[in-house]
């Protein structure tokens with residue numbers, strides 16, 4: 554039986570009058586990669602952003618239902634967003650390093666969370682190793698992060714998330730700005746990270762979803778249409794819409 558790490562229960566989201574997410578119920582198993590797939594505009598990124606309260610600052614967003622990290626209610630006002638984002642990290646579509654050195658990119662959140670100063674170098678090395686970047690940057694940690702290649706910048710953004718030891722990592726099309734070789738490296742990285750983290754990723758790339766996912770969720774017009782093992786969703790979809798989408802008939 555899968556151990557459930559993160560879950561949404563009867564989740565609805567509205568932007569103004571418009572309902573974007575419709576009664577989403579989903580369980581993300583621990584130490585697995587789950588891909589959210591579906592045609593453009595179906596609500597994948599909007600759903601992903603619900604999991605670490607990224608809509609909090611959007612005045613026209615209204616959410617009802619519940620999201621739980623194990624037993625923790627993510628939307629319970631007494632839980633701080635900073636603490637939730639430490640436990641549920643996020644990596645965005647475009648690599649977005651701070652305009653600072655590689656080292657400062659890594660130390661920034663550790664300082665905010667008041668990790669002991671003497672532990673910081675070790676934590677940084679370990680997260681950079683875990684993110685397949687250490688060997689490439691160990692001699693130039695003072696270099697501006699923006700001077701790294703796009704793929705290296707994205708691995709740095711992953712390392713910067715990993716350094717806080719989150720439980721869940723959310724990724725919103727993390728390879729869409731990258732070339733095929735950098736994309737492959739990130740895919741290998743995602744597969745290796747799942748032994749320590751639960752990963753939820755939005756992807757448009759069906760080959761990528763098949764290469765990296767344990768579970769796949771297919772969404773359409775704000776609804777979760779089908780959720781199952783990667784093999785089942787791609788080889789034996791139950792719903793006609795899923796069948797057409799994974800068969801490349803629309804999207």
Ligand SMILES: Nc1ncnc2c1ncn2[C@@H]1O[C@H](COP(=O)(O)OP(=O)(O)OP(=O)(O)O)[C@@H](O)[C@H]1O
Nearest residue numbers: 568573591592593594595596597598599600611757
């Ligand atoms: N801040 C916002 N205010 C109003 N509507 C929004 C906002 N953000 C997204 N939407 C709308 O919500 C719907 C879902 O968008 P979302 O970005 O989640 O889809 P998606 O499946 O991730 O699409 P894509 O694959 O193109 O990135 C779209 O109709 C979009 O226009």
